[in-house]
Amino acid sequence: MASIIIFTIVSFLCGNASNMDELIIFRILQGLAGGGLISTSQAILIETWPREQIGTATALFGLGAVVGPTVGPTIGGWIVEHFAWPWIFYVNIPVGALAAFFAYTFINETPKEEKRPVDWWGIALLAIAVGSLQTVLEKGESEDWFSKTYILVLTVTAVLGILLFIWRETTTDHPIVNFSILRHRSFSVGMFTSFVLGFGLYGSMFVFPVFCQTLLGFDAQQTGELLFPGGLCTIVMMPFIGKMLNKGIPAQFMATIGMFLFFVFANMLSHSTLATGEKDVLIPLLVRGIGMALLFVPLTTLAMADLKGPEIGQGSGLNNMMRQLGGSFGIAVLTTVIHNRQGFHRNNLLTNINEYNPAFIERLNGYVHKFMAEGKSAIDATTMAYKAIEGGIIRQTLLLTYDDAYWLSGMVMLCSIPLLYLQPFKKKMKVPTDIH
Secondary structure, eight states, rough: OOHHHHHHHHHHHTOOOSSHOOOOOOHHHEEEHHHHHHHHHHHHHHHHHHHGHHHHHHHHHHHHHHHHHHHHHHHHHHHHHHHHHHHHHHHHHHHHHHHHHHHHOOOOOOOOOOOOOOOOOOOHHHHHHHHHHHHHHHHTTTTTTTHHHHHHHHHHHHHHHHHHHHHHHSSSSSSSSOOGGGSSHHHHHHHHHHEEEEEEEHHHHHHHHHHHHHHOOOOOEEEHHHHHHHHHHHHHHHHHHHOOOOOOOOOHHHHHHHHHHHHHHHHHHHHTTTTOOOOHHHHHHHHHHHHHHHHHHHHHHHHTOOOOOOHHHHHHHHHHHEEEEEHHHHHHHHHHHHHHHHHHHHHHTTOOOTTOOHHHHHHHHHHHHHHHHHHHHHHHHHHHHHHHHHHHHHHHHHHHHHHHHHHHHHHHHTTTTTHTSSOOOOSSSSOSOOOO
């Protein structure tokens, strides 16, 4: 109840923020409340559903991991186009009020357990380490990496924070993260597959809206609407994935198909042109939607299969964190790739801009005649023609760069398929209680 109410109130404050500093502070509070919602919702799921129905419960709970990213961009794009940006936050208010009412009405309070000391040092070190690492990954490229002092300081802070956090958690009697669960091979390998999933999922979705709005001329609403059908495919398939896992179909096989479909999606978009339209990107996004359905639940199932009791909660937290870090790492890597490949492709394209290239001369003369027909002088028309060609080079450079980014994200997913088979097969695997 506290998490829901705080999240709702802070959403209102975000919409009313008068400057960037206020918005950042309110977003931090919103993140703290949202983190509490995820963990408590998982605990409620475990306590409420009968064990024999956990598969069905997990499939339903898994929709939450997909509905938000699916409906969010569509609604967000529509709001941005027709209203003001604060309404992106205000839309949480009626949803939050309804959630608070349902929680108060239908969720029973569980018996209180014996109080255990809270590892505040562990929490602080984890927050410092992960916060510093994510800032370095997300801002490093734009700040020219270690040429900026604060990036260097945060890098050292992240490394020291991680080392101190591991030391703290392995020496205290009540750790917030129980590293002993890494003894399970399925979970240890699952951490890497979750990282790869985050890389592909968030990395590709970082590139796609920029690609659509910068090169293809789509607005925010059109971009959101394009993402909706693929997300709908994921939502529809989720229950069937849970049933197939409960029937004993190996999660490795399903995840393999999912990773391959993600590669197909990325490979199709890596052949985009400036003439690519909405219909051309729709099919790849549908393929991605099916692939995501075959990845979310099976990958978490593989990672959590050997965990029992309190280990499930610990594993869920680590699994989520690795997926988020994979996303941050993916965005950082793709941003660096985009920056570097822009120079590479531009230099290659400029080799064609010379008086010995018939295609260039023909294009230049065509522009000159076009502008002179519009009443421009020969000198002005020539200047405008060169500017038009420069604009074409910029667009082609960006296109080739984004194509490279798609290809890289797909190859990372494809090359990770062997990791799946390092995890032991199970005769019949129960779907875990967390796929978010």
